[in-house]
Amino acid sequence: xxxxxxxxxxxxxxxxxxxxxxxxxxxxxxxxxxxxxxxxxxxxxxxxxxxxxxxxxxxxxxxxxxxxxxxxxxxxxxxxxxxxxxxxxxxxxxxxxxxxxxxxxxxxxxxxxxxxxxxxxxxxxxxxxxxxxxxxxxxxxxxxxxxxxxxxxxxxxxxxxxxxxxxxxxxxxxxxxxxxxxxxxxxxxxxxxxxxxxxxxxxxxxxxxxxxxxxxxxxxxxxxxxxxxxxxxxxxxx
Numbered sequence: 001x002x003x004x005x006x007x008x009x010x011x012x013x014x015x016x017x018x019x020x021x022x023x024x025x026x027x028x029x030x031x032x033x034x035x036x037x038x039x040x041x042x043x044x045x046x047x048x049x050x051x052x053x054x055x056x057x058x059x060x061x062x063x064x065x066x067x068x069x070x071x072x073x074x075x076x077x078x079x080x081x082x083x084x085x086x087x088x089x090x091x092x093x094x095x096x097x098x099x100x101x102x103x104x105x106x107x108x109x110x111x112x113x114x115x116x117x118x119x120x121x122x123x124x125x126x127x128x129x130x131x132x133x134x135x136x137x138x139x140x141x142x143x144x145x146x147x148x149x150x151x152x153x154x155x156x157x158x159x160x161x162x163x164x165x166x167x168x169x170x171x172x173x174x175x176x177x178x179x180x181x182x183x184x185x186x187x188x189x190x191x192x193x194x195x196x197x198x199x200x201x202x203x204x205x206x207x208x209x210x211x212x213x214x215x216x217x218x219x220x221x222x223x224x225x226x227x228x229x230x231x232x233x234x235x236x237x238x
Contacts, residue, residue, distance in 0.1 A: 034075040035059045038083025038090050038111050042158075045201040046081055046109060049208055053216050062091025067099050077105040077219045080112030082199065086161065087115040087124060094119055097193070103227065105192035105219035107145075107212075110159055113195030117163035117186060120171050120193075124161050127182070131157035135204050136184075140176035144187045145194050145214045153206040155184070155198035162197065192222040 033054045037043045039061065050057050058075070062083075070078070070092075078100060080093055087094055090111060097106060097119040108116045114124045138155045140146040163183045165174065176185035176196070185196045194215055200208035 032056045032058065032075045033077045033079060034070065035079045035081060036065075036091070036093060036096065036112075037061045038081045038085070038093065040082045040084060040111075042109075042199060042201060043081040046079070049201045049212055050079065053213060062093055065092065067092050067095045070096060070100060070104075074100070074104055076223060077107065077216065080106070080108040080115055080195075082110035082112065082158065085111065087111065087118045090115060101188070101191055101193045105215070105222050106194075107215050108195030109201070110197060110199060111161075113183075113186060113197050114161055114163055116188075116193055116195045117172065117183075120188065121169035122172060122186075123164040123167075125164050127160055127162040130160040132160075133158060136178050136198070138176050138178060138184045138198060140185065144175055144218065145185065145196070145211050146175060147214050149207045149210055152179075154204065155196075155200070155206065156202035156204045157198050159197060192219055194218070 031054070033050055033056070035043065035047055035050070035057060037059050043059065047057050047059055054076075078096065080097070083090055093112070093115045097108075097115055100106065101119075106116070108114075118124050134157050135154050136157055137152040139152045140149065142149065142151065163186065165177075165181060165183050168174065171189055172186050173189055174183055174185070175187045175194075178184055182197075184198055185194070187194045196211065199205055200211045202208070
């Protein structure tokens with residue numbers, strides 16, 4: 001794999017973000033997470049959120065790596081960042097989700113969610129209203145990445161596109177929504193694929209740390225069952 005363009009260890013984040021507590025030693029962490037940067041100003045805030053939960057967070061722009069590169073040296077999990085474009089313009093993201101997600105746990109934020117929706121047969125269209133820096137209440141079902149979170153909760157939205165709720169592919173489940181029924185989170189029914197339309201890394205979003213920790217817990221469990229060669233004594237962050 002080509003050298004990453006940055007890592008959580010060599011670039012600072014937004015110090016005002018809610019930083020997770022240090023992991024207890026009995027908790028296994030993700031050893032290596034690959035973040036695909038979709039040329040978005042929020043990417044490094046997202047990296048800051050992920051950093052304490054993983055030993056290494058590698059960041060590569062969506063046109064600086066190929067899917068073959070990723071599969072040749074697969075990470076423990078993939079995170080697709082937000083971005084200012086559509087899934088069709090997001091570099092390798094569509095191909096990466098299509099080819100990697102059957103094996104590698106994948107999480108998408110904003111554009112990342114839209115990419116996941118499109119790959120599995122959903123429709124991405126214009127949202128009824130553009131939402132840029134708006135805080136909405138998000139309702140959820142307390143499952144998967146929302147385990148242990150009381151709802152509804154407040155989340156910050158920056159998007160003008162949305163994954164249409166109807167028709168929704170049978171493989172995808174809506175796990176969070178706004179009060180008027182707009183899709184705010186999706187999970188694949190059988191693969192380790194999850195995404196959120198809102199920005200968990202935003203200082204105005206509640207429970208961002210818990211959402212990402214839940215994803216990492218799901219990813220660790222998936223890797224232990226389906227990728228046992230990667231299930232050694234996972235390292236804590238150095």
